[in-house]
Amino acid sequence: MGASWARPTGVRLRLPCRRVRPDAPRPARRGVPRRGRQAWPVRTRSRGAALPGQRISRPSDAEPAWLGRGPPFYWRRSVEARHPRESAVRQLVKTSSSGDFAHQKQAALRLYVQELLTEALGRNVVVTVLRSDPIKVPSLFPADVLSVSLADGTELSLFVKHLGAEQADHPDKQYRCREVRIYEVLLRDVGLPVARYYGSRWNVATQRRDVYLEYVPDWSLKYTDLEHWPTAARRLAQLQGYFAARPEQLLACDFLLRLDAGYFHAWAGRALSAVVSRLPDLARGLEGIVASYSRVAELLERQPITLVHNDLAPKNVVADRSCTPARICLVDWEMAGVGCGLLDLVHLKYGLGPRPDSQMRAAYCAELAGSGLLPTRPRELKRLFAACEVHQTMCRLAYFATWHTPAERVAQWVREAEQWLAGI
Incomplete structure (x- = not known):
């Protein structure tokens, strides 16, 4: 009995079986409310997704989904408990405002107008000032006048027409891109009695097609x-x-x-x-x-x-x-x-x-x-x-x-x- 006992080779220790517990409410911890497994929310699908849990990527030029209703929830709750640099995080929230996104959109618009004018004028141009003013006269579609200043001192004005779904039930207006196609294909000759066409693009934010034309500063x-x-x-x-x-x-x-x-x-x-x-x-x-x-x-x-x-x-x-x-x-x-x-x-x-x-x-x-x-x-x-x-x-x-x-x-x-x- 005084000799030390050795486990025989090839023999494993038998441990007690793991106790299987039924689905029961878990104890609350760290402030999490008591709830069972079935109480956890079902993972929802994102807008436009076909299956639960599927995520649809947003366009690169789209604004954040939370813009207009404040920062996401995880930015708002208990920043002090999650991160010691409270002031830096709050500063990030403050700087991510709608004004910054508006500035980015203005910069993107300036770049697009610069590309349009470079192609139309046949030379490289640099847009230094770009101001947008809405047209105040009644019209079917919303429209703006862009006042453009170039680096060489040239001043231009563009008429921006925002084509949308107005009068969608009109029998002769079922093809919404007809006007754009006419300008692109038929009305390119400078001798025709039409305003000069510069280009068009689809606006993701407004869900409209923006048509850029020469602005004629007079009345009908x-x-x-x-x-x-x-x-x-x-x-x-x-x-x-x-x-x-x-x-x-x-x-x-x-x-x-x-x-x-x-x-x-x-x-x-x-x-x-x-x-x-x-x-x-x-x-x-x-x-x-x-x-x-x-x-x-x-x-x-x-x-x-x-x-x-x-x-x-x-x-x-x-x-x-x-x-x-x-x-x-x-x-x-x-x-x-x-x-x-x-x-x-x-x-x-x-x-x-x-x-x-x-x-x-x-x-x-x-x-x-x-x-x-x-x-x-x-x-x-x-x-x-x-x-x-x-x-x-x-x-x-x-x-x-x-x-x-x-x-x-x-x-x-x-x-x-x-x-x-x-x-x-």
Whole structure:
């Protein structure tokens, strides 16, 4: 018994089995509340993730997700207990404010504008000052004016249009990039009556497409004297004559609307539906017009094609009166298409008196003489004007409820459409 005991070779000690405890609430420690295993929150998925626990990386130019509601929770709770350098951590929180991110966004915008101007001007430029001011006049999309100062002393102004989802239910505005494509593909010639296009980019923060154009510092025709309206008619005719000589280029652009017979019948149907639902007493007269609408649609479809603005109200024509004659710029090309160019003139001159109306017609027709865009016989030209008037009246009738047009005016439009149709 006095000899020391040695464990036999190859024999392991048998330890007691580990005690398996049932799921029971764990004891609280260090201030953590008592809760069971099932009380721990399920790991949620991030926004846009397909599976629980999946994390979607944020774009590099996106702001932090917590911006606007303060720093994250782990920055706010018990900094003293986690880190002895309390003052340094709090200083980091203070400096990570929205003002710093705004400064970074301004610097990124300056760099982007600098790249646009370098490519447009054909030389290296350095932007020293960049100031953004919102446009105060009413417009469908928000817009800003960028005042740019270059290192060589040059001063420039850019018009930034923020395209979004406004009027998403409009049948002619279903393709939101149409205006950008038109500027990029068709409106590059400096001799055309349009503002200069510099470029565009998708804005992640606003979920809009920012379009950078030349800023024309003057008013639209809506607020100018009638002496500038014939100039606008001539410049419109020059633009349409330019594209009438390039029909293959227009037909290759799938982003342009096709103003064919089906297009015109669709607008006549919308006008009839709007009148029947709101003013059924006027529906009988309009039904007769729609029943005979093939005369209008087929006549317009047979015309030589050119680029049609398709929304050429006076508010979409800017007249720069700093030069003589005034420089004309057609803007807002979201509804542009291929078809009969006379539709634009009829839309532009709507509401004018007999004398300015006649002046607009004369200026437009004289500019297009010999181009083949207009009929040479006066009778055929009169019929074409009447068909354009009927179509533009249908477009107004389709939206009279949206514009809150009085019933008396709607009745007048129906009577005018009947008179125009009788002249075809």
